[in-house]
Amino acid sequence: MSDFSLKDLEEIVARRAAASPEESWTAKLVAAGQPKAAKKLGEEAVETVMAAVTHDHDNLVYESADLLYHLMVVLKIADIPLDTVMQELERRTTQSGLAEKAGRKNP
Numbered sequence: 001m002s003d004f005s006l007k008d009l010e011e012i013v014a015r016r017a018a019a020s021p022e023e024s025w026t027a028k029l030v031a032a033g034q035p036k037a038a039k040k041l042g043e044e045a046v047e048t049v050m051a052a053v054t055h056d057h058d059n060l061v062y063e064s065a066d067l068l069y070h071l072m073v074v075l076k077i078a079d080i081p082l083d084t085v086m087q088e089l090e091r092r093t094t095q096s097g098l099a100e101k102a103g104r105k106n107p
């Protein structure tokens with residue numbers, strides 16, 4: 001069981017965003033801007049999907065880590081705290097996903 005949390009990763013990303021792009025991938029992505037960071041997020045999402053559908057357990061773990069890290073970078077560039085996403089997830093705990101979908105105006 002790891003003590004490492006997404007909150008820890010958020011803090012690392014915030015700290016490294018201010019580093020030199022020559023010495024930090026995080027800083028390089030932040031300097032490149034949201035289109036580049038979001039493109040990397042999309043690539044990691046596709047690689048995660050491929051690992052899942054091919055039942056590649058080890059790669060699914062590896063690509064999921066890449067995906068979560070790049071999501072944290074995209075949220076950082078968008079100036080959205082992880083806590084805002086967690087609040088949205090918490091709000092959703094009051095009903096099932098199926099009930100939420102059925103209640104949409106345009107399902």
Ligand SMILES: N=c1c2ncn([C@@H]3O[C@H](COP(=O)(O)OP(=O)(O)OP(=O)(O)O)[C@@H](O)[C@H]3O)c2ncn1[C@@H]1O[C@H](COP(=O)(O)O)[C@@H](O)[C@H]1O
Nearest residue numbers: 012013016017019023024025026027028040065066069070
């Ligand atoms: N978790 C990560 C993490 N996961 C993936 N990556 C980097 O994401 C980059 C993209 O990897 P890919 O192989 O998918 O992409 P690529 O083909 O090399 O890149 P392109 O040529 O396509 O642009 C690689 O440089 C990975 O090392 C990460 N870089 C940083 N972190 C965390 O951020 C911290 C600070 O890192 P720096 O900002 O680099 O100091 C690290 O100690 C980690 O905790």
